[in-house]
Each structure stands twice: as C-alpha cells, then as structure tokens.
Amino acid sequence: MFNRPRMHRSRPPLPGSASRRTVLWPFVISLTVVLMVSAVKQEDFKTCAQSGFCTRNRAYAELASGTPDWESPFRLDPTSLQLEDGVLTGDLIHAPTSSSSSAESGGALNAGYTIEVHLLDSDAVRVRMNERDPKRRRYDGLQKSVLVKPLVSSTQYDQLGRDEDGLFTINYGSRRQNSARIRFAPFQIEFLADGVSTLVLNEGGLLKIEAAQVWSDVADTRTRTPMERRLEQGMWSERFKDIIDTKPRGPESFGLDITFPDIEDVYGIPEHASSLSLKTTRGPGAQYNEPYRLYNLDVFEYEIDSPMALYGSIPFMLGHSKDKTAGVFWMNAAETWIDIEKIESTSGSSRRTTRTHWYSEAGVLDLFVFLGPTHRDIFKQYSSLVGTTALPQSFSIGYHQCRWNYISQKDVIEVDAGFETHEIPYDVLWLDIEHTNGKRYFTWDPKQFPDPFDMQLHLANKGRKMVTIIDPHIKMDRGYHISKEATDKSLFVMNNHLKPFDGWCWPGSSQWIDFENPRAKDWWASQFSYDRYKGSTNTLFTWNDMNEPSVFTGPEITLPKDAMHYNRVEHRSIHNIYGAMFHAATAQGLSTRNETLQRPFVLSRAFFAGSQRYGSVWTGDNKASWEHFEVAAPMLLTIGLAGLPFSGADVGGFFGDPEPELLTRWYQAGAFYPFFRAHAHLDSKRREPWLFGEPYTSQIRAAIRTRYSLLPFWYTLFQEASMDGVPIIRPMFFEFPSDEATYRMEDQFMVGEALLVKPVTTAGATQSEVYFAGNEKWFEFYDGQVKQGPGVQSVSSPAYKIPVYQRAGTIVPKRETPRRSSKEMENDPFTLVVALDSKGEAYGRLYLDDGESYEYSRGDYILREFKVQGSVLTSRSLNRQESETEWSFIRRYSSLKVERIVFQGLSEPVSRVVIDGRPTVVESWHDVAGKQHVVIVSRANLSIGQDWSVSLS
Structure with missing residues (x-):
C-alpha cells in the first residue's frame, strides 16, 4: 500500500447528439435519448461566406489586392495631433481615393474618427480608433473586465516631430529603444525596436470602420455590382438556418491589417485544433480556405487541422524570428476572424513577411503592441495588462479522476477504494450533471447522493477533494x-x-x-x-x-x-x-x-x-483517437502562449473507447500537462486506471507517480507563472529562440526550462526521434543516460515510458516517496537532481507555501535558490520578507529536509563530499562510456529553510 505520512460530469454529448441537432419544440420535456455521431456537423456552424461582416471585410481585402496602386482611404490630419502625458491624439479622416472609392458605397463617406496612441510605462503601446460623433455609441466596456488595473502612461519618450518624408516619429521605452513612426496619408503606424521595423498597422491599407448608420441613409442597392453586394452583405439582418439575427444597430464592424515584417512564424489566437505555427488562409498556396475564427462555441468532437472556432478565444498573437519578436493583443470580445498571408519581404530578407488581417463585428478598435525585445519581456508586458495566472491550490496540480458520470455515492466510494487497492495516487474526484436533482445546480440527487457531506469527508480524510459541475x-x-x-x-x-x-x-x-x-x-x-x-x-x-x-x-x-x-x-x-x-x-x-x-x-x-x-481550462470534447491525442500538445502550447498556462486535455479522449496503448501513452504525456485530468463520456466504457489489467495498470501507475514526484517542480513553475506571466509548458523555440529548427516544432515541448518531453503519439512506436537543442547535454529523466545536442537522435520509447530529458545546467526538486495524495506528501523530504552543464554549473529554484490560503501574498512562503558554481552547491533564500517577521508556514516547514542530492554530468570522479564542513557518505559511479560521473548524496539531512553548501572534490 501507500506509504503513510510521517508526522502527522463530465461532459454531456455536445453538438452531435440527435436531441441537439433537431429543433426542440416547447412540448419536448426531457432529453432522454442521446444518439452518438462520428464527428462535428460542419453545417451547424458558420463559414465566413455565411457571416456578413466576415464577407464584407474579406471582400474589401480582395478589392485592395486586386486594385493597382491601392491606398487606404484613411488619412491623419496633421494639424489635429497632440502629444501630452504620453498620449497622442488626432483626427482620422475617411476620404476615399480613386482606387478605394468603389469599396465605400455602403459606408458613410468622409466620416470623422478619432485615434489615440497611448505610450505605457510597461513599454507597450495602446492604439484606439473610434467614431468621433457616432449615431449610436459603440460598446466600450470590455476593459473593465479584461484589464487588471488602470493603465499608466509613460514619461519616457521623445517627440521628434515631422520629418522630410512626412512621418511623425516618437521614440519611447525605458531606454528610448522603440519608435512609433506615423504616416499621415495614407494612414499607417510602423513600430521599430532598436531601429528595426517589427510591426506595422495598416501597411496593406485594409483599415475599414463601418460608421453607424440608419436604414433610411442607405441608397437603393438594386443596381449594385457583385463586389458591391459582397461589401454590403448582411449589414441590416442575417439569417442562419431558421434563425434571423435582427441587427437592430445595423453594421458596425471594423478591420485592420497588422504586418510582422521579416517574421515568418506567428503563434497564438487560441482556440483551434491546429498547428503551433499558424497556417496561411490567404494568398498563393494558402493552407486553409477559411480565416481563423474567434467565437466561443460548443463544438462536439471537433475536427482537427482546422481554423474553426472552438470553446475559447484569446485575440493575442506572437510573431517571432531569429532576430526579433513582437506581440499584439486585439482587445475585442465580439466575433472576430483573422486571415494570415505570407508575402515577400521588402527589406531583402530571405524570410517572408507575415501579414494578418483582423476584423470584428462590433465594439471599438482597441489593440496593444508589444516589442519585447524577448519573449519574456512580451509576456511581462502583456500580463501587466490582463494579469498573470492565479497561484492555484496545490492539490489542483495533482491528478484528477472524472467521467460523465459517477452515478452514486456508493460509486464514488468504490472508485476511491480502487485507487487505494492499486496504490495509484490522485487528488480529486469529479461529478457531472447527473449528481444534481433534475439538473438543478447547487443541489444533489437525494437518492443517489443522500449524504454529500459524509462523502466529501470520506475523501478529505485521505487529503482528497471533490469537484461538482x-x-x-x-x-x-x-x-x-x-x-x-x-x-x-x-x-x-x-x-x-x-x-x-x-x-x-x-x-x-x-x-x-x-x-x-x-x-x-x-x-x-x-x-x-x-x-x-x-x-x-x-x-x-x-x-x-x-x-x-x-x-x-x-x-x-x-x-x-x-x-x-x-x-x-x-x-x-x-x-x-x-x-x-x-x-x-x-x-x-x-x-x-x-x-x-x-x-x-x-x-x-x-x-x-x-x-x-480565475483558474484552469481544458480543450473540450476531444476524441479517443491518436489524432486528437497528437493535436493536444500544440493546442495546449498555443493556449499557454496566449497567457493562460493552466490548461489540459482530457486524458484518454472524452468520446469513444481508447485502446489500452492509446490510454497509456496519453497518461504518460498527460502527466506533463499543467492540468492533468482523465475524463470520459457517459456512453464510453469505464476506464479507471486499473481496468485494463497488466501491464497497463503498472504503466499508468508509473506515469501518475511521475507526476507526483515532480509536484515541487510543478508548483515552483506555477509560482513563476503567477509572477511573470510565462507559460509553464513551452514550445521549443521559447527556450531556444535563435534555433530556427524549433520554430514549427510541436511534437515535443519543454516543461519550464528544465525538462524536455516527447509524447509518443503513434500506435506501436518503440523508438522516437527527439530534437536535442543547443550545444549542451541532456540527461534521460529515468536513468540518467546522456545525449549531446544539437540535432535529432533516435531514442528508445518502450511501452513503459516516453522520452523525458533534463537539460544540462538545471536543478529539479522532487519528492520521491509514493503517497495517496499531494496533501499526504507535504511533510516528505526533497531530492535535488542536479544536471551540470559543460562549465560544471547548474541553477534551480523551489517554492513552497501552505498551498491553500493567500498568506503567501503577505510573505509567508519559502523560495530557495539552488546554484552550483566551482564544484559547490549552495542554497539561499529569495524571500526578502522572511527575516522581518516569523510567519506561520515558514516557522512550521523550514525544518523540512533535502534528503537526497543527485549530481549528474561530472567530468571527473569525486572522492570527497563535504556538507557545511562535515564529510558525508556518497554513492558514485560513471557511465559505461566513462564520459560522465554521477554522485548521489543519500543522507544530506539539510534543512530547506536554511542556507547551506555542499562541496565536491
């Protein structure tokens, strides 16, 4: 059995059920028969051609690309510009040129607009455009829900004024390292980082704002050309199937092109079951014929490799190349579509430029530009606006067991007992809609769950929790x-x-x-x-x-x-x-x-x-297939890149019955998702981790125990994300931004900066091709075998494990004693796994708090820095407040021990280890090739809350 502590709904079938696909007339009183179908019904969701404002904006882009010498009909009135307290304001005038006039028949001509350019103290820039005197006020209340605090304007800028090319330039940033170059006619804003063009607004001249109108202002449309009809489609009402959108406000969409010069790869804008590096939707060789859509929808058993909208939307995009990085946040919660096109560089670069075209149905044009210069800088800038991930309760990063549905209190107790019998740790048991009294939330079925308090107490006595839908x-x-x-x-x-x-x-x-x-x-x-x-x-x-x-x-x-x-x-x-x-x-x-x-x-x-x-998310109603398993990694990486790091995918797939190998491989990968939950549909066969028998039970147990051994490492990463906004699982390019081979790599990823994970997503595979980035060593997580980068190497991936490697130069904290839940591990000692780089150096951190309260925000936490330099491992505190007062958690847990230290990658044998002046017993060996030595200190007995040193000689 487990070692004891020392001291002390899933989801209903969604848009695919027959009952949801037919009209539900008022006389229908229940949903009792659910018929499963094989895939999402595309006809239930709009294409761009069925969305009026998408059609209008796309037609506008086609007109622009097909018109010689196209120019944007917007110009900035130079006499209206005012720059005060970090905010530039001015008047935008809509004055169609000869090339663009035919595109304006359905819009209000010569309408006046305002533009604001806010230089922020974070080095980000906010750009807003709106109608000056609208006939109907546009919705502009989003910022109260999205932004975490009032924005502070920067005082670090220089106004250079207008030059001989007709450009108004502002240098801004903490070092005046960035520039905003504003062209008056045609209107355009170019952002430069250290003099290099990095992001451009309206370079393609696709800015389009539909001014508020009334129906009586609209001219007779009977003589319109086909293009003019497309430019006016769905302006006043729109039918989809049998439902009419009345559009009482008329047309109010807007669009803008955003260009990433000499940046060929862009990422973000979740949620889509698509690739990490976003695919093209326009231009020669476009990979999709539809734009990426952001419109939160309940999509049953979604299609993979598609720009189709899914459950969530974050209009944040990151562009990256070897020498520059840029981000943009399009702050709008209305339906939004985004086209992506690759065009030839105008700077002579061999890399193509990415031009994106964004258009939303309502609201105001409100966007933020981030120039970095690094990924971490961009995430810091972005999270200063929208917030970082909340530091979760520590139990929530353990393993979660869920299905639709555990049908009774007796069922819950039996499932819980199964984990005990098979010595598999878990932290949370979930209940779906059937636990309620007639689908009334905040209630319990009195027959099936007669004593919910006692049921929760039964789990709580083992350190476990429950979740209800x-x-x-x-x-x-x-x-x-x-x-x-x-x-x-x-x-x-x-x-x-x-x-x-x-x-x-x-x-x-x-x-x-x-x-x-x-x-x-x-x-x-x-x-x-x-x-x-x-x-x-x-x-x-x-x-x-x-x-x-x-x-x-x-x-x-x-x-x-x-x-x-x-x-x-x-x-x-x-x-x-x-x-x-x-x-x-x-x-x-x-x-x-x-x-x-x-x-x-x-x-x-x-x-x-x-x-x-507010918490975590997951990728919705996936399928028990190798294809859905494979796409989970790029989906989660993309969500993390958009600032939401606490995410996961249903392990095993929600719909269908996974074969044992697929389920096992998914557990092995899911143990490295930030949110780790197995989940299954009501009509799927029961698949608790022990039901497939051996060898699968042992393999799944090992995967879940691996997660638990790494909980100190995971919790430290969550604390880092809560401070800096960085993703927890990261694309390879995030850690190796100069390595172009990683830019489209989505079949392996990093957990923090220390662990490389390569899911096995092919049936029957026992070998994997792993890319080892950087000119450094990588240590196999389970046995310490060494691989040298850079390059692809074939490695063993037998049924009982997937490739996981620790990066040289890192220190990973672990707890290695198996327990039934994370709560029962809180008094266990730690192991430090030290992977030395070619200089004999390594770095790592460990964060601890009570895992439940907000006392950490007042300073009651332990944060240790571990560092190896000159053959000496040191530990020191990074909590600047702990010396000022005696906090409850620090007082209770500072005596926790670092019991075991594993040094990998030593270039020479070690004859002596001295801990704070006292020699200690060690185990030491070298690998079969004699190229690296490993030393294990088994009884270090070092207090986690004190400074100490370990010397190797």
Missing part, C-alpha cells in the same frame, strides 16, 4: 431557489424584445445569468456559501462547463447575438467574454465562502484574455 443555464422552475431569485432580481439575459430569454439546455427550458449586470456577479458568488449550497464543504470545488454559452436551440448552439444584457448591451459585443465573466463570479464565490479567504479551484471550458486570473 455548475453550468450557466438555469432551469426555469419557480420552485427552484436559483431560478426564482434570479427572476425576481432581474438577473437573466433578455431577448431582443427585452423579455427574459428562454432557451433549451440540459434541464430543458432554461435561462442564463446576465454577468454584464454589476449585481449578478456578487449574487452568483453568494450561492457558494455553505448555507446556500447545501451539502458543500471547503473541500468541494467547481467545474464551469457549457459557458460559451451553449444553448441547444440557439444559432450555432449559442445565445443569439441580438439577445440583450444589462444597459441594453447586445450579446454580440460581449459573446467571447461571457464564459470568463461566469468563471470569475464562480471563483469569487469559492474564495469568499470562508471567513479566512481560500484560493479557489474552478475549471472552465470557455475562456478569454484574463481567464488565467
């Missing part, structure tokens, strides 16, 4: 307290007639909380109090699903765009952030339900920029 659709039932209160307080979303919106979801007739209403968030959070959520305890946490939001009877399985939120905000303006607002309110509820604030754990399916502040 709570979705945003609320069953219409005056006898259901949530429904009644929200109705009485007018907290539901309205339809376009300003009546409560009634749609269909799992409970049948349902309504949706309006989180745009400032009263709704606090009210929703209050429902998690123990007196409101009967049967809940402080070891019960939450899963927010279906929060795109999913509406079975809605267009594209979601809320109609003309649904109304508080203050008459149309849903179209805030669609992509709805799920994040729901996520935020739930996290608030979990945090404030205790007198002493407790960190929440909330998993969300939908997400937007800023979701990282």
Whole structure:
C-alpha cells in the first residue's frame, strides 16, 4: 500500500447528439435519448461566406489586392495631433481615393474618427480608433473586465516631430529603444525596436470602420455590382438556418491589417485544433480556405487541422524570428476572424513577411503592441495588462479522476477504494450533471447522493477533494431557489424584445445569468456559501462547463447575438467574454465562502484574455483517437502562449473507447500537462486506471507517480507563472529562440526550462526521434543516460515510458516517496537532481507555501535558490520578507529536509563530499562510456529553510 505520512460530469454529448441537432419544440420535456455521431456537423456552424461582416471585410481585402496602386482611404490630419502625458491624439479622416472609392458605397463617406496612441510605462503601446460623433455609441466596456488595473502612461519618450518624408516619429521605452513612426496619408503606424521595423498597422491599407448608420441613409442597392453586394452583405439582418439575427444597430464592424515584417512564424489566437505555427488562409498556396475564427462555441468532437472556432478565444498573437519578436493583443470580445498571408519581404530578407488581417463585428478598435525585445519581456508586458495566472491550490496540480458520470455515492466510494487497492495516487474526484436533482445546480440527487457531506469527508480524510459541475443555464422552475431569485432580481439575459430569454439546455427550458449586470456577479458568488449550497464543504470545488454559452436551440448552439444584457448591451459585443465573466463570479464565490479567504479551484471550458486570473481550462470534447491525442500538445502550447498556462486535455479522449496503448501513452504525456485530468463520456466504457489489467495498470501507475514526484517542480513553475506571466509548458523555440529548427516544432515541448518531453503519439512506436537543442547535454529523466545536442537522435520509447530529458545546467526538486495524495506528501523530504552543464554549473529554484490560503501574498512562503558554481552547491533564500517577521508556514516547514542530492554530468570522479564542513557518505559511479560521473548524496539531512553548501572534490 501507500506509504503513510510521517508526522502527522463530465461532459454531456455536445453538438452531435440527435436531441441537439433537431429543433426542440416547447412540448419536448426531457432529453432522454442521446444518439452518438462520428464527428462535428460542419453545417451547424458558420463559414465566413455565411457571416456578413466576415464577407464584407474579406471582400474589401480582395478589392485592395486586386486594385493597382491601392491606398487606404484613411488619412491623419496633421494639424489635429497632440502629444501630452504620453498620449497622442488626432483626427482620422475617411476620404476615399480613386482606387478605394468603389469599396465605400455602403459606408458613410468622409466620416470623422478619432485615434489615440497611448505610450505605457510597461513599454507597450495602446492604439484606439473610434467614431468621433457616432449615431449610436459603440460598446466600450470590455476593459473593465479584461484589464487588471488602470493603465499608466509613460514619461519616457521623445517627440521628434515631422520629418522630410512626412512621418511623425516618437521614440519611447525605458531606454528610448522603440519608435512609433506615423504616416499621415495614407494612414499607417510602423513600430521599430532598436531601429528595426517589427510591426506595422495598416501597411496593406485594409483599415475599414463601418460608421453607424440608419436604414433610411442607405441608397437603393438594386443596381449594385457583385463586389458591391459582397461589401454590403448582411449589414441590416442575417439569417442562419431558421434563425434571423435582427441587427437592430445595423453594421458596425471594423478591420485592420497588422504586418510582422521579416517574421515568418506567428503563434497564438487560441482556440483551434491546429498547428503551433499558424497556417496561411490567404494568398498563393494558402493552407486553409477559411480565416481563423474567434467565437466561443460548443463544438462536439471537433475536427482537427482546422481554423474553426472552438470553446475559447484569446485575440493575442506572437510573431517571432531569429532576430526579433513582437506581440499584439486585439482587445475585442465580439466575433472576430483573422486571415494570415505570407508575402515577400521588402527589406531583402530571405524570410517572408507575415501579414494578418483582423476584423470584428462590433465594439471599438482597441489593440496593444508589444516589442519585447524577448519573449519574456512580451509576456511581462502583456500580463501587466490582463494579469498573470492565479497561484492555484496545490492539490489542483495533482491528478484528477472524472467521467460523465459517477452515478452514486456508493460509486464514488468504490472508485476511491480502487485507487487505494492499486496504490495509484490522485487528488480529486469529479461529478457531472447527473449528481444534481433534475439538473438543478447547487443541489444533489437525494437518492443517489443522500449524504454529500459524509462523502466529501470520506475523501478529505485521505487529503482528497471533490469537484461538482455548475453550468450557466438555469432551469426555469419557480420552485427552484436559483431560478426564482434570479427572476425576481432581474438577473437573466433578455431577448431582443427585452423579455427574459428562454432557451433549451440540459434541464430543458432554461435561462442564463446576465454577468454584464454589476449585481449578478456578487449574487452568483453568494450561492457558494455553505448555507446556500447545501451539502458543500471547503473541500468541494467547481467545474464551469457549457459557458460559451451553449444553448441547444440557439444559432450555432449559442445565445443569439441580438439577445440583450444589462444597459441594453447586445450579446454580440460581449459573446467571447461571457464564459470568463461566469468563471470569475464562480471563483469569487469559492474564495469568499470562508471567513479566512481560500484560493479557489474552478475549471472552465470557455475562456478569454484574463481567464488565467480565475483558474484552469481544458480543450473540450476531444476524441479517443491518436489524432486528437497528437493535436493536444500544440493546442495546449498555443493556449499557454496566449497567457493562460493552466490548461489540459482530457486524458484518454472524452468520446469513444481508447485502446489500452492509446490510454497509456496519453497518461504518460498527460502527466506533463499543467492540468492533468482523465475524463470520459457517459456512453464510453469505464476506464479507471486499473481496468485494463497488466501491464497497463503498472504503466499508468508509473506515469501518475511521475507526476507526483515532480509536484515541487510543478508548483515552483506555477509560482513563476503567477509572477511573470510565462507559460509553464513551452514550445521549443521559447527556450531556444535563435534555433530556427524549433520554430514549427510541436511534437515535443519543454516543461519550464528544465525538462524536455516527447509524447509518443503513434500506435506501436518503440523508438522516437527527439530534437536535442543547443550545444549542451541532456540527461534521460529515468536513468540518467546522456545525449549531446544539437540535432535529432533516435531514442528508445518502450511501452513503459516516453522520452523525458533534463537539460544540462538545471536543478529539479522532487519528492520521491509514493503517497495517496499531494496533501499526504507535504511533510516528505526533497531530492535535488542536479544536471551540470559543460562549465560544471547548474541553477534551480523551489517554492513552497501552505498551498491553500493567500498568506503567501503577505510573505509567508519559502523560495530557495539552488546554484552550483566551482564544484559547490549552495542554497539561499529569495524571500526578502522572511527575516522581518516569523510567519506561520515558514516557522512550521523550514525544518523540512533535502534528503537526497543527485549530481549528474561530472567530468571527473569525486572522492570527497563535504556538507557545511562535515564529510558525508556518497554513492558514485560513471557511465559505461566513462564520459560522465554521477554522485548521489543519500543522507544530506539539510534543512530547506536554511542556507547551506555542499562541496565536491
């Protein structure tokens, strides 16, 4: 059995079920029969040609590319420019030239617009454009949900004024290292880093802002040419299938091209089941014929290698080449499409330039530009706006066991016992919608879960937690307290007639909380109090699903765009952030339900920029196939690059029945996902880790135990991400930015800067091709065998393990005693695995806190730096506050021990090890080739909270 401590829903079938694919008339009273289909139904979701504003903006781009000497119809009035306190303001004038006039027949001519360029103290730049005197005010409330604090303008800039080329230039940045070069006519802004052109706005002249109009202003369209009709498609109403979007505000979309000069690879804009380096959607040889779409949707068993929209949207893009890096954040939560094209460089570079074209349906044009110069600088700049990932409770980075559904309290106890019997650690058991009383959230089925308090206590006694699902659709039932209160307080979303919106979801007739209403968030959070959520305890946490939001009877399985939120905000303006607002309110509820604030754990399916502040996400309803397993890595890497590092994919695949080899390989890779959860559909066969028998049970156990042995390393990475905004799992190019061979590499990744992981995603494979980057050594994680980079090498990947290597120059902290949960490991000693580089040096850190509260924010934590230089390993504190006062956690856990130290990569044998002046017993050996020596100090007995040194000679 486990060693004891020393001291002391999954998801319902989504858009593929017959019951969701047919019209659900009011007389339908239940969803009792679910018929599975093989794949997503493409016809249920729009293409660009079926989206009016996408068609209009794409047609505009086609007109521009097909028109000789095309020029943007926008110019900047030089007499209007004012630069004060780091903000440049001016007037943009829409004055079509002869080349562009034919494209403007459906728009308001000579309309006036404003432009603002904000130079920020983070070295980022914000660019905003809006109508000066709109007939209808555009939605501009997104920043209150997305930005973490008021922006501070920079004082570090020089105004150079207008030069002989008609350019207005501002040098800005902490070292005046960046420049914004503004061209008046045609309007354009070029951003330069250290004099090198790095990002350009409107270089292709595709800026297009649809000024607010009224129907009576529109000329007769009967004589329009085909191109003019495309430029006016869907401006006033739009039909998709049997549902009409009334568009009461008329057209209000806008678009802009953003160019990355001499940067051939761009990344980000999740969520899509696509490649890491984004593919082209326009131009010769385009790899996709549709733009990338950002529109949160409930997509059943999604298609891979597609730009189709999925559950989440983060409009952040990173461009990278060998000598420059740039990022852009397009702050808009309306439906957005992005075209990507590769064009020849105008600078003579052998690398192509990437031109992107962004267009959104509503809101204001509001974007941020980041010039780095490094990836880490960009993530610091970006996270200063939208926030870093919340430091989670420590249990949440353990293993999670879930399926739709564990059907009863007895079932829960039996599954828990199975983990005990087979000596497999886990931290969390999950319950899906069937645990509720008739799909009423915050309730329990009284027959199947008669004593939820006792059930949670049973798990808590072993250090384990539970998660229950709570979705945003609320069953219409005056006898259901949530429904009644929200109705009485007018907290539901309205339809376009300003009546409560009634749609269909799992409970049948349902309504949706309006989180745009400032009263709704606090009210929703209050429902998690123990007196409101009967049967809940402080070891019960939450899963927010279906929060795109999913509406079975809605267009594209979601809320109609003309649904109304508080203050008459149309849903179209805030669609992509709805799920994040729901996520935020739930996290608030979990945090404030205790007198002493407790960190929440909330998993969300939908997400937007800023979701990282509230919890974790996952990649939705994947499939038990090798193809879906393979695409999980680039999807998770992309989500991390967009600032949301706490993500995972359903291990084993949600739909279908994985063969034992696939399931095992997925566990081996999933142990290196930031969020590690196995999950399965109601109609799939039970697949708890022991059900396939040997050798699979042992192989899965080993994978999960590997995760637990590395929990100190993972928690330290989460702390780093919470401070700097850096991804936790990283594309190879992130750690090796000058190595062009890594730029499109997505079949292996780094965990932090120390571990290289290569998932085995092919059936029957026993050998893997691994790229070892850098001119350095890599140490096999399990046996210490050495590989020398750079280059590809074939390595063994037998059924019981996948290739995992530790990078030379790093130190990885571990805990190696098997336990039943992470809670039972908290008093265990540590092992330090030291991988020396060619200079005999290495570096690493270890972060510890109580894993539950916010006391770390006041300084109650342990943060140690480990460093090897000159054959001496030292430990010192990086907590600048611990010497000032005696904190509870520091006092209790400073005596934890570093018991074992493994030194790898020694160039010479070691005859003596001295720990703080005392010689100690060591084990030492060299490898079969005699090229590296390994020393193991087995009884170091060093306190984690004290400074110390270990000398090798």
